[in-house]
Amino acid sequence: MGEGDKILTILTPEYGKIQAIAKGARSYKSKFRSGCQLFSFTSFEFSKRKDWLSVTYAEPVETFYDMRRSIESISLAAYFCDVLCEVATDAQDAADVLRLALNTLFMLTKNDEYGKIKAVFELRLMTEIGFRPAIDACAVCGSEKDICFFSVYEGTVLCKNCIEEKNILKGTLLAMKHIISNPQGKIFSFRASSDVFFELGSICENYLLTQIGRGFRSLGYYHEISSN
Numbered sequence: 198m199g200e201g202d203k204i205l206t207i208l209t210p211e212y213g214k215i216q217a218i219a220k221g222a223r224s225y226k227s228k229f230r231s232g233c234q235l236f237s238f239t240s241f242e243f244s245k246r247k248d249w250l251s252v253t254y255a256e257p258v259e260t261f262y263d264m265r266r267s268i269e270s271i272s273l274a275a276y277f278c279d280v281l282c283e284v285a286t287d288a289q290d291a292a293d294v295l296r297l298a299l300n301t302l303f304m305l306t307k308n309d310e311y312g313k314i315k316a317v318f319e320l321r322l323m324t325e326i327g328f329r330p331a332i333d334a335c336a337v338c339g340s341e342k343d344i345c346f347f348s349v350y351e352g353t354v355l356c357k358n359c360i361e362e363k364n365i366l367k368g369t370l371l372a373m374k375h376i377i378s379n380p381q382g383k384i385f386s387f388r389a390s391s392d393v394f395f396e397l398g399s400i401c402e403n404y405l406l407t408q409i410g411r412g413f414r415s416l417g418y419y420h421e422i423s424s425n
């Protein structure tokens with residue numbers, strides 16, 4: 198690859214994660230420049246060159262420009278993309294995951310409830326990729342009452358008759374049900390107390406990191422600069 202070229206990692210609805218070369222995309226004069234920016238939602242065309250796809254057309258549909266107003270939103274967007282890059286596979290339908298990514302980036306351009314946006318993304322992403330936690334009933338006795346414990350390892354809940362420890366508020370459980378069960382267009386619309394948001398943030402992050410089994414430098418950076 199030349200110095201002016203870019204190797205792009207692209208999340209597509211039909212083919213999952215793909216890689217492509219964008220010839221000359223670093224140049225200010227390149228017609229691909231805008232469409233090949235980080236975080237861009239772009240309409241692409243490719244040609245196949247040996248084992249590589251080469252970009253022949255790149256028209257940005259949405260660049261999420263307003264996200265760049267704060268370092269918190271940029272660092273969160275970087276974390277979201279790192280996670281997506283880790284969990285997305287090739288040759289797999291990723292329409293729901295892509296829709297979640299786009300909705301989440303759009304939220305970052307609109308408001309600064311970063312803790313909420315992050316928690317919703319984390320939990321819904323896990324749900325979309327097959328790690329939907331089973332939180333409707335106790336994993337031991339099946340009771341739907343007095344749920345008081347969530348296991349980030351098992352993705353299950355326990356009731357107060359089955360465990361003495363308590364680590365989840367009722368409000369947090371309700372927020373998690375909202376995020377998991379609703380159509381994607383509604384998942385960011387809910388209210389909760391600051392205690393619930395604090396706990397939700399910690400549970401959703403721990404659940405994602407535990408299930409994926411690795412950490413992210415971009416997440417560490419977000420925590421360093423975050424004022425929330």
Ligand SMILES: [Zn+2]
Pocket residue numbers: 335336337338339340355356357358359
């Ligand atoms: Zn129980």
